[in-house]
Every structure is written in structure tokens, then in C-alpha cells.
Amino acid sequence: MFGSLFTGFGYWDFGSWLLFFILAGAMTTWLRSQGRQDYKKGTEQDQIYFSGNELPDSEEITVPASSSYWGFRKALKPYYDKLVAFHSGQTVTYVGWFLVTTALLMVLIIL
Amino acid sequence: MANLPFVVVGLLFLMGLIAIIAENNLFKIAIGVGVMESAANMFLVVLGYRLKGDIPVKFLPGPVDVYVLPTPQALTLTAIVIALATSALMLSLIVMLYRHYGTLDVREIRRLRG
């Protein structure tokens, strides 16, 4: 049951992945343990690193979901503008693209 | 000439489809769906017809050589019942849509997008 799964070009083995995760976990724990315990709580050493800027005054600093991957979205702006405009929410497009696909496949298969 | 019923079925189906795409009023779209369903039912009935066939009842008086096929009639009855259920549900959804959005124009009903 725990044997290797041969897929024809490679193999998947539960034991080797478990070993990999154990090794990675061990390295991670060792790296974390290298941290220093002698910092003073409550002073400047405990604050969040905000890229050298001043921390804003509100107590909650969260990254909202709409601003995650903003760089990715901005870099692909022409593509995303077209894609989001495609999903316009109009009912006619739902049915229209369905019929276009049917017609296209019909032409391709019959010819 | 023998294919005329099938041509009529095709035309009805196309008319239903065009009604769904081109009309803006929700009720007219529902009517288009109804026309399309009727076209599909008619297709099933026409499939079963045999030229100069009699109704498919076993104990008919007189000599009978050709019967009309009974299976498509059973299929059509099922399809009619299904079309009835979906029409009822579609009309009640349209009534609720009007209550929420205040309009029957399908172009205005676009809150889910993006």
C-alpha cells in the first residue's frame, strides 16, 4: 500500500516525500532556533518592520485581499482589462457564447 | 416534402433561440424558452410518425399494417411535464426579480459581474 506509484515516466513514493518533509522541518526548526531571545518586549525592537516608514496610528494593519498581487495585476493590465470586461454579467453573453461554441464545433466537425 | 415537419421544427427552435438572445423583456425571454421546448417536443412527436400509420392501439377494428411508433409519444409526455415545471419556476423567478430590481429589462440585471 505504501509502495511506489510508477507513472510511466517517473514515480511517486510516499516514503521519500515523508523523508523530504522531515528533513525540511528539521532545517526550519534549527533556523528558527538561531533567533535571539534577549530582545526587550514593548520597545522599538518589538515593532513591525514597515520598510523603514513610520507605522500608521491605527491599531490594525492588514493587507486587504484586493491589494494582494497588485503588481501582477498591473503588469498584465491589458490582458486583465479585456478579461474582466468579458465577464460583464449580461445574460445575453452567457447564452451567446454557448451558441457560438456550438456553431464553431459544428462547423469544425462536419467539415 | 416529407421533410416539411422537420423543417418547421428547426424554424421554431431557431425562433425560440433568437427570442432569447434578442429580446430585452424577461417575460419575452421566458416565452422564447417555452417556444424552444415546444419545438423539441414537436420534434419527438414527428419522429414517431410513419406514413399512413394508425394509432398504436393493439385491438383496433379492421386490418392495420402500419402503426405509428408509441415510444416518442411517451418521451414527449415526459418532456412536456418537465417543460411545465421549469416554466413555472422560471416565471416565479421573474416575479421575484421584478420585486428586487424593479425592472424587467434583462440588461439592468447585472449585479454579479467581474
Place this chain on the structure above:
Amino acid sequence: MSWSVHLPALMLAVPLFGAFSTPIVALGGRRARMIWSVLISSVLLVLSFCLLQYVATEGTAVYVMGGKAWNLTLPSGMAYPVRIILEVDSFNSFIAVIGCFASLAGVLFGLRFLDRFSGKIWYSALYFLLTAGMLGLILTGDLFNFFVFLEIASVSSFGLIAYWRDRPESIEASFKYMLVSQIAAMMVLLAIGFLYGRYNLLNMAAVGKVIQFGLAEKVALVFMITALAMKCGAFPMHMWMPDAYAEAPASVTVLLVVVSQASLVGLCRIVFSVFGSAIVGDVVPWALITLGMMSMFFGVSMAVVQHEVKRLMGYHSVSQVGYMLMAFGVGLLAMGDPRQMADFGMTSMKGGIFHMVNYVTYKGLLFLVAGALYYVTGTRDLDKMGGLAKRMPFTTFMFVIAAAAISGIPPFNGFVSKLLIYESSFAVHPALSVVALVTSILTLASFVKVFQTAFLGPEKKEFSKVKEVPASMVLGMAVLTVVILGLSLFPTWVVSHLVEPAATALVDKGAYIGAVLGGGI
């Protein structure tokens, strides 16, 4: 033998009985209704396991509805079957088991999730009707019966999507889904009419025996493929999917996921068992592969920029279905050539079937987690959530498992099926597996985003008093987690004992026909 020969019919009868008896049982109060629904779902799960074991030992199971004996497929020497015949082989029974797991998880979750809402009697009844429709789609061996169950499942899902009828968006989602679904159903009916008009046969095995690839059959195939691919959520017919999956209650979305997989089962039946080797040329496989690639890529790139949790997962559904369509397209491409089949065709079919099963489990779990988030915070918008990991440890743990599984991270089950798909599609053309790999990475990206915004981060003021979700909801999520872990820890056993017989049964058209037409007196 004895009672297990009646299993296919029992699998359809039990949820139908549950659906129609729910209003009567609910007269006994809230607890009676809850106990009854859990009882029916558990009985259904046990029956599906019995069916799986029965098919594994006795071969393809056939059941004649309304005949003198349960296997009298060809009564009194007739040349073709005349009654509705349910045909269950290893492929059907495997998907049915997973469907019953998802149904049980949804029932357990829905016990407390809908506490604050009314109309729960009709919800339970429609839920079991949807389960019955889903099982009928999977287990049937007759074309018109397939259409009837397709409509049963569709109409129940229209009603369940519009459950929160005070929200305008729910009604809008249900109406849009209904419109496209009705057109698709009419096209399926026309296709069935074409096949009936040519051959006078409605049974899938009987049609598969005599079919040739003329003009009417080509039109029927196109109608069927497009309509059933629409029900699965292939691009560009996918736009209803994020709307419907987002607006339905979470326990219903789990069943909607299974219904889309049941439509994919129907698509496989039509393409492999009814048409099979009658398909000439490469157009049909490459059409499936192209639909799959477009769904994969466009689905996930829309998912990365969403900020509403269930809509994001709905777009992921579109991309995951793309994986399956591509796998089945590659399998169909290799079907004519035995050497290619041994090379990458069977791997691709196994990958596609295993991915179907994996997808139901991890997608169901993801939607249940999103439902748990909605129950606790009252919102589905990720911009407003934050820092819930400390307060909801169980939910966080299960979300991590499900997100790792969907992104294809080893050692979870998603990785195994995706590995099979990558390797087989690479043998056809490298570009296919490149698109699949990029899609995996973007999937991981979007779920890291969900995890970071919803669970990690500092705690928000308004969520300082939330608690973990109630125990029955955790139990519902745990059912699916156990299935995911079971599929992940024993991949070799699962692939050789469950997936491989399913793939062989799907590809082998002769065995499918022989089980129906070779039987009887």
C-alpha cells in the same frame, strides 16, 4: 446474490423516498427532520459502498427497471432492450461513492449552518431530490433517462440556489443558470431525438453497438458535448458557475460540484461508451483539449483577482474542470492506436478519473470552509476578514489540507492526479503541460492569498468574540478531510484497485455493450 442485485435501484429509491417523506417526518419537529436527513445520507453511503464492492467482485451490474427479473434485458428473444436499464460498472460506482460522501458532508454541515433561516423542510426535500438526480445521472444506462435525471438535478439546483430569496443576487444567479441550463437541456433532447430517429434505440449500449459516424450522429455529438461541457463549466460557457456557486448556501454548493461531475460522467459515457471508436478523426479530441486548456487558464487568472471567497472558488472550479476535459481529450486522442494507448492514453484516463474524484473532495471541503467563514463572520468579502486562525483551529487546519490538495502539493491526492495528467499531456505536446503547470502555480497563489487574508494576520476588532463553528459543521468538514487523507496516504492502492478498473471499464466499449446485450434468457 439475494438483495445486492437490487442495489442500483435502491441507490435511486432511497434518496427519492427521503425527499418525499421529509415533509411528513418534519411534522415531528426539528430534531426529527435532522435525524431523518442524516439517517438517509448515511444509509445511502453504506449502500454505495456495497454497490462498489458488488461491482468489483461480480463485474458490471445491470438492472432492468420494471422487468420480470432484474436482469432480463432482452425479454422473449428480442434483439434489443426495451426497458430502462441501469448499468453500473467500476467507473460509475466509484464516482457514486464519492458523490454520497459529499452528500453526507453537506447534510451534516447544513444541520446548523441554516439555523437562522426558514424554509428548512423544503431545503431538505430539494436536497435529497438533487442527490437522487445526481445519482441517476451517474448510474443510468439509458439516454432518455439521462435527460430526465439531468432535468431533475437541474430544477432542484435552481430552487436551492435561490434559497436566500431576500438577496437579489441569488435570484439573479438562479435565473441566469436556469436560462443557460434550459437551452442546454433542449439541445440534449434534440441530440437524443436524432439518435433515436436514426436507430430506433434509446439504450446507450444498444446504440453503441450499431452506431456509425454519419451527419446526424455528428450533429448529435456536438450538441451533447457542448451542452454537457456547459453543465461542467467549460470556458466560454462557464460564466454562470461563479455566480451560482457563490450565491448558493455552502452545503448546496457541495452538491452542485458533484452534479457538475455527474454531467462530466455523462459526457464520458456519450463520448467513450456510446460513440467510442466510431469517432473518426482528431477534431473531437482536440476540441476537448482546447476547451480544457482555455478553461484552465482563463478560470484561474480570473480567480487570482477576486476578493469574494466563494466567487474565487467558483472560478477555480472552472479551471479544475479544464484539467479533466484535457485529460479525457488526450485519452480520446490515443484511443484508436493501441501503442499510444499503452504509452500515455491509459495514464491520461486514470489521471482524469482520479482528478474527478479528488476535485469533488477538496472542492467540497473548500466550499464548506467558505461556508464556515460566512457563518462566523457574516460576510463573504475577504477585504473585511482577518486573523481568524487563532479562534478557528479546526477550520484552519482543514483549509490548509484542502488548499494544498487543490494546488497539487505533494503528498496530497491532488498531486498524484495532476502528475498523471502532466506526464500524459506532455507526451502529446509540451505546451499542454506548460499551461497545466502555470495553472497550478496560479491556483497556489490565489489560495495563499485567501489563507493570508482570512486566517493569518492580526485579529480584527469585530471578530474578537468569534468561536469555532458548531460541532456538526466540523463533523461535516471532517468527513471530506478523512476522504482526502485516505486518498493521499494510499495512492498506489487507490490507483490500482479503484482508478484503474474504472479507466479500463470506461475505455472498453465491448464490455459495456456485452453486459447489457449479452444478458437475459
